[in-house]
Amino acid sequence: MSAYLLKRLLTMIPTLFGIMLITFLIVRLAPGNPVSLKIQAAQGLKSTALSQEVTDQMLKLYGLKVDLPAGYENFIKDKPAPVRKALEWLGQNTIQFKIWLVNVCQLNFGMSFKDHRPVLEKIREALPITLTLNLLEFLIAYLISIPLGVYSALGRESAVDKGVMVLLFILYSLPTFWVAYLLLMYFASGDHLNWFPLGGLHSEGYETYPFLMKIGNLMWHLVLPVITMVYGSFAFITRFSRSTMLEVVKQDYVRTAWAKGLPRRQVIWKHAFRNSLIPQITLLGTLLPALLGGSVIIEQIFSIPGMGKLAFEAISSRDYPTIMAITTISAFLTLISLLLSDIAYAFADPRISFEEKQQA
């Protein structure tokens, strides 16, 4: 087992490096330039022709222009213009990638171009909000979907089973933004019902509330966003738990359990249900990175400053350090959670082993 673990951990390094390199290249090759965006776009595009000197100062300040080694400079100096440009781009980006990589190894993701704050600080602000929302979403989604799947599997092909599936697929097909607006208009606007607030995370003046009221206020604000996030995930999880349950109830040991005359409750929940959970572990692999991701649309409509908004704004303003930090962290988490789900598999199912098969 430990040899396997070591091997897996070691192969993670080139994978992660590859992801970082490709992301870096995509980000750098995307059209648009953070410096000119910042100087003129923010001022309504109005700007006097900036001298090359000012632009260079800016590029240096943002670490987008570094000194190339003298030897390399000489090498590219008398090449034809397009070749020189390409080589210069290559040289610049190689050095900048190296600098970035060295910093990341020291857990320094740099400063955001947008506001000169450390990228990690910005993520630290947005992450708890997204985590809270996603944890609530997963909790509710699984709490409802798994029993529903089991229930459907037991009454397979019955009217209830079919009805549940049709209903879930209808929910699955409803566009989020539309549902979000409907919920807001009917339950929050005060035109119809006035049960919930119209977005945001806190009421005006919440700073002065006592602790419990702060929590209550937050939860009150989260009801509609969580509903919007959760209704679409029922279909998949229910479907998945229904099919795994169907697999299991056909097994011999379940038939044995029935034959032994065990009560229904024990057969289903102890013998069948527990074993049907094993394939769910594969879903774990996607869970950890998904905890981090936020939906831009939901956050936009409900005025929630989460990870989706952070990532979206970073991309639209070409805030390279923030984009790189978010992709690197989610890539890392994806790799880790894939590993974790494999290990969890071995624990849950003794038949799976990572030891090399002994040669016969």
Added chain:
Amino acid sequence: MQRRPSFIVLALLVIAGLFSACEVQAPKDPHTLIYHLGSEPDTLNRLTATDAYEGRINGFIFDSLIERDNATLEFKPKMAKSWEVSDDKLVYTFHLRDDIKWHDGKPFNADDVIYTFQKIMDEKVDAPHLRVYYKDIKNLEKLDDYTVRFTYAIPYFKALEFVGGIPIIPKHVFDDGKDFNSHPAGRFPIGNGPYKFKRWDTGSQIVLERNEEYWDKTKFPDIRRIVFKIIPDDIVAFQRLKKGDLDMDSLNPKQWVKQSNTPTFEKLFAKHQYYTPSYRYVGWNLRRPYFQDKKVRQALARLINRQGILKNLEYGLGKLTTGPFWIFGYEYDQTLPQIPFDPAGAKKLLDEAGWIDHDGDGIRDKDGVKFSFKFLIPSGAEFYQNLATIMKRDFAEAGIEMEIQTMEWATFVQQLNSRDFDAVSLAWSFGYDEDPYQVWHSSQAEKGSNFVGFQNGEADRLMEEARQVFDKDKRAELFHQMHRIIYDEQPYAFLYSGPALVARSRRFENVKVYPGGVDILEWKVGKQP
């Protein structure tokens, strides 16, 4: 077991019911003004900030040396109690008030002005957008603790506005050895204006509180707190306004005309509109063969149904414009007639210019070049999408093929900067006493904001001359001439100028609408209607 799902639903409903029954929030404070921001400023560091939101907030936290009078738009003393300008218009001397304190109690004096200027010029400071405004200042001296003197290298009619409006920052706060760009004071500004910064909850709100020690008793505000709520979605923001979560919001034309005329809304809110200097336009890239001839551009202007666009896309809210200045400004030549929507006249002009459909494919051509171009618009803006659709139809009827090219903002900007577009639609907004140099001078055609590449010797001469004319009437004369040249050349098809539309709670009294908008500092808190 079979009852479990319904039990959970039931539990959720109970929780929801509990929440709605007790409304987990405290009642509103009438002395707090809650204002909508569509997005958050990147920073509140006055020198490194580049977005419009920063100014809206810092405008309450900081004062400037001089300010414009709300009604006349002329400059009057603020932190400078008086100022002198030398006869050659190169030397500006400001006498500062000696009774002003920063919000942390330290006195404001000439050192703060000097420090600010040094930081703007410091190449390590992320403020190149400001540096271009102050690059002609040769020297700034401190004559004594409360007197500063700016010396310009060349005379410029906007110099007083620039030096008088320099965004002053407290030296004692910033000059502590920390990196300037990432200084914590950018997240927690210490100013000297009527409001103090209180807190900033990233992505949610920014809260200001009245500065009880504010020196200017004539402008002492009645409103005790201002909360800027960050709500990215305009539909939601408008709902929150209606519900009473917001006290003030900008409306779009549809909300203004269709959604805000119920008796309840009108009882709770008053609406105001005013025109700040801005206009929308369609710009033709004059480097392209089909846009080089003035006759063609005059024809294209006749092919855009501006009246119809204004009526159908903006509910008639706006004023058609003929040129590059503020429609209510002294620079604007009111005598020029609007160009009518006139497809027949346009076709005639195109024929005269030699753009005729030689090969009978329904598209005009000349010297083997087809009149077929791409119209670049920013993505995500419904207005431009509709405008493009209308134009495409009317152009096709006149034998011109137009393809709509929608691009994400950063890419859009790159296309403009590399001049890699055929035609584009955008809006300019600008200040009072506008200097059209950045947008229209030929020197700005390669790298500045003269994207379309407008080059006209006479216009260049007028702009250069106007920059050194300090008499408004004389400058108006020069700009009228320039307006007429641009009107004749039609490098842009000028569309219209749209008003700012604002709704605010009737709880506030003494609300006056000036050319530049409303002044919250004057407002008095009254009874909720």
